[in-house]
Amino acid sequence: MIRASLAAVVLLLGGCSGVSETPVGERSSPATRTPSTPRAEVPRTTVTAETLVPVLPLAGRVVVLDPGHQLGNGRFPSEIGRLVDAGGFTKPCNTTGTSTDAGYPEATLNWEVARLTGRLLRRLGARVVLTRSSNAAGEWGPCVDQRGRAGNPGEPGPTADLKISIHADGSRTPGAHGFHVIAPTDREPWTSDIAAPSLRLAEAIRDALVEEGLPPSTYAGSAGIDVRSDLGTLNLADVPTVLVELGNMRDAGDAALMTSGSGRRGYAAALADAVEHYLTL
Numbered sequence: 123m124i125r126a127s128l129a130a131v132v133l134l135l136g137g138c139s140g141v142s143e144t145p146v147g148e149r150s151s152p153a154t155r156t157p158s159t160p161r162a163e164v165p166r167t168t169v170t171a172e173t174l175v176p177v178l179p180l181a182g183r184v185v186v187l188d189p190g191h192q193l194g195n196g197r198f199p200s201e202i203g204r205l206v207d208a209g210g211f212t213k214p215c216n217t218t219g220t221s222t223d224a225g226y227p228e229a230t231l232n233w234e235v236a237r238l239t240g241r242l243l244r245r246l247g248a249r250v251v252l253t254r255s256s257n258a259a260g261e262w263g264p265c266v267d268q269r270g271r272a273g274n275p276g277e278p279g280p281t282a283d284l285k286i287s288i289h290a291d292g293s294r295t296p297g298a299h300g301f302h303v304i305a306p307t308d309r310e311p312w313t314s315d316i317a318a319p320s321l322r323l324a325e326a327i328r329d330a331l332v333e334e335g336l337p338p339s340t341y342a343g344s345a346g347i348d349v350r351s352d353l354g355t356l357n358l359a360d361v362p363t364v365l366v367e368l369g370n371m372r373d374a375g376d377a378a379l380m381t382s383g384s385g386r387r388g389y390a391a392a393l394a395d396a397v398e399h400y401l402t403l
Contacts, residue, residue, distance in 0.1 A: 321347075
């Protein structure tokens with residue numbers, strides 16, 4: 123879908139200025155011009171910037187992308203270990219995330235996919251907000267409560283139409299591979315208002331990832347979808363939201379995709395497709 127939308131441009135033209143008013147091979151001089159066809163009766167259209175209208179299906183929409191963790195979290199154990207609200211209970215501010223067996227960090231994967239996804243969404247007209255502005259070994263956070271509230275009405279910045287938290291898993295279960303998308307449960311008073319639209323968003327992302335050729339998880343959720351009540355980034359949201367685990371970084375096949383530029387572009391294209399589909403239905 124995104125490939126077609128990014129390429130489409132609507133030309134609202136009734137004609138083209140500068141086009142000959144006489145068919146090719148029949149050009150006449152002023153002396154032989156046919157009097158019955160005065161110039162005033164020939165329609166003309168001037169091409170201006172206003173007649174070239176790009177298709178921007180997400181114009182006016184706001185999308186929050188939350189690239190999970192931060193590259194330097196492991197250097198700040200006391201900061202990320204501080205307990206914060208996670209929606210009626212407390213959890214550590216953040217964690218270090220996982221990595222591939224070769225050491226490629228989850229924080230870096232999440233960051234790169236979020237940036238690529240944001241670039242595609244901006245081309246579709248969306249305003250994109252990231253919950254962190256860097257992927258730096260000397261930085262930590264932000265905490266899950268701040269990430270969970272990002273994009274909510276009344277919070278700093280624009281109110282989002284939806285939010286996607288981007289992650290990857292680190293299961294060591296033999297044969298565990300594939301993605302799964304986590305939606306919040308219907309839990310009063312935290313997520314009862316967003317549970318249904320969040321599940322629809324999760325299904326849109328699942329379908330787009332499958333269309334991209336990526337397999338659903340063999341070890342978590344069902345048919346690529348999971349529903350949980352223990353994640354602060356979901357519990358504290360007041361807009362439709364999901365957390366996507368792009369795959370298992372400990373699986374050789376998933377890791378190969380995650381560490382390749384083409385693989386990360388595939389994840390990003392699927393996420394952008396899903397957002398466009400969800401917001402333009």
